[in-house]
Amino acid sequence: MFAVAMGENKPKKVKKVLKKKAAVPALITTTTLDSAADPEGYYSVILGEQLDGARYQVFSSLGKGMFANVVRARTLQGDFGEAGKEVAIKIIRCQESMYKAGLKETQILNKLKQADPDDKKHIVRLERTFEHRGHLCLVFESLSMNLRDVVKRFGKDVGLNIRAVRAYAHQLFLALSLLRKLNIIHADIKPDNILVNEQKTLVKLCDLGSASDAAENDITPYLVSRFYRAPEIILGVPYDAALDIWSIGCTLYELYTGKILFPGRSNNQMLLLMMELKGRFNSKMIKKAKFGDVYFDEMGGFQSVEKDRVTGADVVRSVHISKPSRDLRARLMPPVSAKLKDDETKMITSFIDLLDKCLTLDPARRIQPREALSHPFIRGQA
Template identity: 50%
Template structure:
């Protein structure tokens, strides 16, 4: 594993980043939906955040108000200087969070959080010294969403004491200046960065893809065993270590309990969104399998498989690859009529920039290309392994989620076992 190789590319063209157009509505959706679902399930009638002032560097005055169910947090006006206008915490290098973690570097900024690298000043003999800290935005709904992510991470970590299931390790959480902070293990880079650095436009060697595939399937099995849907698997949310021989699934901010279906067309980042989501059908663990398939294709080719600009465009790309949708599936979709007529013929919607309006085009007799036709053979690759990889993807990209490859079948597939 330490000798894992990658193909390198030269002279890459400098184009626009396609991820500039990825839906941000998912995160907004998941935060609101989580609030609705879990408050109903748990009977949460509280409309305020409880802050224990032992967590903050500066005390927060907390005052009980009459017979209210909960507590009202009254902030000192100086707290306004801690955040920017959007509620992101304005950290400083060298700052010590919770008297425990010294910030050493910034690591990224999400839709509702900031991630920093930090040194644990009180690390025990068996504790990691370097950690990543996800600082949730200072806003009530973001706090609630962050607490639910903590619950998911605690469940996944407690069910994986030996750290073999390829989900990021959760260490602890604390409050700091009105921000919920999640302490996680620190890894080197995400798969988006790996692809850009080592396989841009040409991808990685198939042996590396096989190693990553197996680890991702193990992570999916762990999610299934814990009855959790990730709901946002993409290269950005998969981290690798410094040797690039181990990966872990991260960012569970959009995760849902299996069995809870809120029908919405914006669940999962668009390029990795399964067709059942777009059509408005019930979903289960198979939606994460579809997303993993998209990642595996991208790892090997260096290209996005379904770069649709809209959900309508995504459905067209799905059909170009795999053919028409089963009519039984279309008849059950809550959003089918947005893309298909009463005879279940697909209507492609193109944005006419000259006329500045949508133009519908009737599309019939779609001839599927298949995944294999989109994957080229590279010199030095094992033909048998490549054929097995194509077969794996064909079985993942089945339009009907009930017939899609399961995680157990994936782990026993010849591409993974080498048999």
């Protein structure tokens, strides 16, 4: 969300009108207080506008998400520190619920920053906050682009180099290790919410707008973006930080292949795709599930909702899955004709093993961050 958009959405740079000697550009006051937000509460951004008492000047818009829109800005000359430094500013929507969510995100980010004073755990840094015309604003360090844009630009349909994936995976598991230590769940890990630096060597987990304390275990079938949503969320099983491990597994697969692992159109189809890859859920997990009877009948058959080819209407078909019908290894290992070196073959085999452990259907048996950090793939022992 804080990344520079690519392609057609590339932000337009604002030409500087003032001479270099000018200490502070003229304050833009084009908008009135009444028009500062659109009907949905998003701030109406003006390129060149100054924020926080002329501390920052906006030079591009980076788009908007559910909670906020994000701009890029530069610090201005004066008493506020380094002039010309770029930052990303998340401007929270002007709604009471969004404002409270912004305060909660600020609290979590400050807690993470305090626990990582040397900035070694790969979570985006919140620098400060301020309010502007009724909007809470969060100021972040500026990074380059998100991993979805990286894959589109450098690995469209083919994915990234396995060594790049390993480097990114290592950094992401460091981020998860800090989250787990502080009992925080991110709850929206996906390529869009992972930023890289200009050199593409460093990644940072961002957008903690959905994050919460692990004790706040509110059952909802729509937590996390669908393609990265763990099975326990869909089934309504009490969840914990293991849901982030599932999302990381889906993300790493996508980085390496350039393709989405579980492209389900609904929660129902997501569960079917998961079982095709990992086999059936154990009966104990289904019994614990709040929504278990929505998806499984009394005989344990999965109630698959499918489109009738003739009428186009939804029809329910009972499916009994025992063994997986898809295979990670078959999907990730290159053809024999590729003639990989032994070390590369070992590395990919080790990567498949790590993914398999991240994508364990039972969250209690899923690999933990500290275990992942000692995995041969991450340690480079593959």
